[in-house]
Amino acid sequence: MKKDEKLVIVGCSGSGGPAAMMSKKLMPEIDITVIRKEEFFIARWALPHVVAGLVASNSIVVPDKMLEGLGINVVREEVTRVDTVNKSVFVSGGKEFKYDKLYLATGASPFIPPIEGKELDGVMSLRGLDDAEKIKTYISKFSF
Numbered sequence: 001m002k003k004d005e006k007l008v009i010v011g012c013s014g015s016g017g018p019a020a021m022m023s024k025k026l027m028p029e030i031d032i033t034v035i036r037k038e039e040f041f042i043a044r045w046a047l048p049h050v051v052a053g054l055v056a057s058n059s060i061v062v063p064d065k066m067l068e069g070l071g072i073n074v075v076r077e078e079v080t081r082v083d084t085v086n087k088s089v090f091v092s093g094g095k096e097f098k099y100d101k102l103y104l105a106t107g108a109s110p111f112i113p114p115i116e117g118k119e120l121d122g123v124m125s126l127r128g129l130d131d132a133e134k135i136k137t138y139i140s141k142f143s144f
Helices: 016-026 046-050 063-067 130-139
Strands: 008-009 031-037 072-076 079-083 089-093 096-098 100-102
Touching: 008 016, 008 096, 016 031, 016 072, 046 130, 063 072, 079 130
Parallel strands: 008 031, 008 100, 031 072
Antiparallel strands: 079 089, 089 096
Protein backbone atom coordinates (compact mmCIF):
# COMPACT_ATOMS: atom_id res chain seq x y z
CA MET A 1 0.00 0.00 0.00
CA LYS A 2 1.04 3.56 -0.63
CA LYS A 3 1.15 6.49 1.75
CA ASP A 4 -2.29 7.87 2.65
CA GLU A 5 -4.15 4.89 1.20
CA LYS A 6 -7.14 3.61 3.17
CA LEU A 7 -7.46 0.10 4.55
CA VAL A 8 -10.87 -0.90 5.85
CA ILE A 9 -11.10 -4.07 7.92
CA VAL A 10 -14.53 -5.58 8.50
CA GLY A 11 -14.44 -7.67 11.66
CA CYS A 12 -12.11 -7.48 14.60
CA SER A 13 -11.30 -10.72 16.30
CA GLY A 14 -9.37 -13.76 15.13
CA SER A 15 -7.63 -12.04 12.24
CA GLY A 16 -9.13 -8.55 11.88
CA GLY A 17 -7.62 -6.99 15.01
CA PRO A 18 -4.17 -8.55 14.58
CA ALA A 19 -4.19 -7.59 10.86
CA ALA A 20 -4.96 -3.98 11.78
CA MET A 21 -2.17 -3.85 14.36
CA MET A 22 0.43 -5.47 12.10
CA SER A 23 -0.58 -3.34 9.12
CA LYS A 24 -0.14 -0.19 11.19
CA LYS A 25 3.23 -1.39 12.43
CA LEU A 26 4.48 -2.19 8.92
CA MET A 27 2.82 0.76 7.17
CA PRO A 28 2.30 3.54 9.74
CA GLU A 29 1.43 6.06 7.03
CA ILE A 30 -1.78 4.32 5.91
CA ASP A 31 -5.25 5.10 7.23
CA ILE A 32 -6.83 2.06 8.91
CA THR A 33 -10.46 1.72 9.95
CA VAL A 34 -11.75 -1.38 11.73
CA ILE A 35 -15.51 -1.87 11.62
CA ARG A 36 -17.02 -4.43 13.97
CA LYS A 37 -20.45 -5.13 15.37
CA GLU A 38 -19.15 -6.91 18.48
CA GLU A 39 -18.99 -5.04 21.76
CA PHE A 40 -15.26 -5.64 22.08
CA PHE A 41 -12.26 -7.33 20.50
CA ILE A 42 -11.13 -10.50 22.26
CA ALA A 43 -8.16 -12.77 21.73
CA ARG A 44 -10.23 -15.84 20.82
CA TRP A 45 -7.24 -18.15 20.92
CA ALA A 46 -7.16 -17.59 24.70
CA LEU A 47 -10.74 -18.75 25.35
CA PRO A 48 -9.65 -22.27 26.42
CA HIS A 49 -7.38 -20.60 28.99
CA VAL A 50 -10.42 -18.79 30.42
CA VAL A 51 -12.30 -22.09 30.63
CA ALA A 52 -9.33 -23.71 32.40
CA GLY A 53 -9.17 -20.84 34.90
CA LEU A 54 -5.65 -19.90 33.83
CA VAL A 55 -6.63 -16.32 32.93
CA ALA A 56 -9.51 -14.00 33.77
CA SER A 57 -12.09 -13.19 31.11
CA ASN A 58 -11.22 -9.50 31.10
CA SER A 59 -7.54 -10.27 30.44
CA ILE A 60 -8.26 -11.42 26.88
CA VAL A 61 -10.21 -8.29 25.95
CA VAL A 62 -8.20 -5.88 23.80
CA PRO A 63 -9.39 -2.37 24.64
CA ASP A 64 -10.31 -0.02 21.80
CA LYS A 65 -7.87 2.44 23.35
CA MET A 66 -5.03 0.11 22.37
CA LEU A 67 -6.06 0.14 18.72
CA GLU A 68 -6.86 3.85 18.75
CA GLY A 69 -3.50 4.53 20.42
CA LEU A 70 -1.86 2.96 17.38
CA GLY A 71 -3.78 5.33 15.11
CA ILE A 72 -6.46 2.84 14.10
CA ASN A 73 -10.00 4.14 13.76
CA VAL A 74 -12.50 1.80 15.47
CA VAL A 75 -16.15 1.88 14.39
CA ARG A 76 -18.68 -0.20 16.31
CA GLU A 77 -21.50 -0.69 13.84
CA GLU A 78 -22.74 -3.42 11.56
CA VAL A 79 -21.71 -3.38 7.91
CA THR A 80 -24.83 -3.38 5.77
CA ARG A 81 -23.34 -3.17 2.29
CA VAL A 82 -20.06 -3.32 0.43
CA ASP A 83 -19.84 -1.55 -2.93
CA THR A 84 -16.79 -3.02 -4.64
CA VAL A 85 -17.22 -0.88 -7.76
CA ASN A 86 -16.95 2.41 -5.84
CA LYS A 87 -14.78 0.89 -3.07
CA SER A 88 -17.13 1.83 -0.24
CA VAL A 89 -18.39 0.13 2.91
CA PHE A 90 -21.70 1.25 4.42
CA VAL A 91 -22.71 0.75 8.05
CA SER A 92 -26.04 0.57 9.85
CA GLY A 93 -25.83 4.22 10.91
CA GLY A 94 -25.70 5.22 7.25
CA LYS A 95 -22.07 6.31 7.18
CA GLU A 96 -19.87 5.42 4.21
CA PHE A 97 -16.21 4.42 4.46
CA LYS A 98 -14.09 4.62 1.31
CA TYR A 99 -11.21 2.19 0.90
CA ASP A 100 -8.27 1.39 -1.33
CA LYS A 101 -7.94 -2.09 0.18
CA LEU A 102 -10.62 -4.10 1.96
CA TYR A 103 -9.97 -6.95 4.38
CA LEU A 104 -12.97 -9.11 5.28
CA ALA A 105 -12.51 -10.80 8.64
CA THR A 106 -16.13 -11.55 9.44
CA GLY A 107 -15.42 -14.62 11.51
CA ALA A 108 -17.33 -17.82 11.89
CA SER A 109 -20.26 -19.34 13.70
CA PRO A 110 -19.95 -22.39 15.91
CA PHE A 111 -21.43 -25.57 14.51
CA ILE A 112 -22.35 -28.73 16.35
CA PRO A 113 -22.74 -31.47 13.75
CA PRO A 114 -25.99 -33.43 13.54
CA ILE A 115 -24.72 -36.44 15.45
CA GLU A 116 -26.28 -38.67 18.05
CA GLY A 117 -25.96 -37.13 21.50
CA LYS A 118 -25.60 -33.52 20.41
CA GLU A 119 -28.61 -32.61 22.57
CA LEU A 120 -27.05 -34.05 25.73
CA ASP A 121 -26.22 -31.87 28.70
CA GLY A 122 -22.62 -30.68 28.42
CA VAL A 123 -22.39 -30.52 24.64
CA MET A 124 -21.44 -26.89 23.97
CA SER A 125 -19.53 -24.71 21.55
CA LEU A 126 -16.83 -22.18 22.38
CA ARG A 127 -16.88 -18.91 20.47
CA GLY A 128 -16.99 -16.04 22.96
CA LEU A 129 -16.64 -15.02 26.59
CA ASP A 130 -20.23 -16.03 27.41
CA ASP A 131 -19.53 -19.53 26.09
CA ALA A 132 -16.29 -19.76 28.09
CA GLU A 133 -18.03 -18.78 31.32
CA LYS A 134 -20.89 -21.22 30.63
CA ILE A 135 -18.46 -24.10 30.08
CA LYS A 136 -16.40 -23.09 33.10
CA THR A 137 -19.52 -23.08 35.29
CA TYR A 138 -20.63 -26.44 33.90
CA ILE A 139 -17.33 -28.21 34.53
CA SER A 140 -16.99 -26.70 38.01
CA LYS A 141 -19.86 -29.01 39.05
CA PHE A 142 -17.52 -31.95 38.50
CA SER A 143 -14.39 -30.60 40.17
CA PHE A 144 -13.01 -32.51 43.12
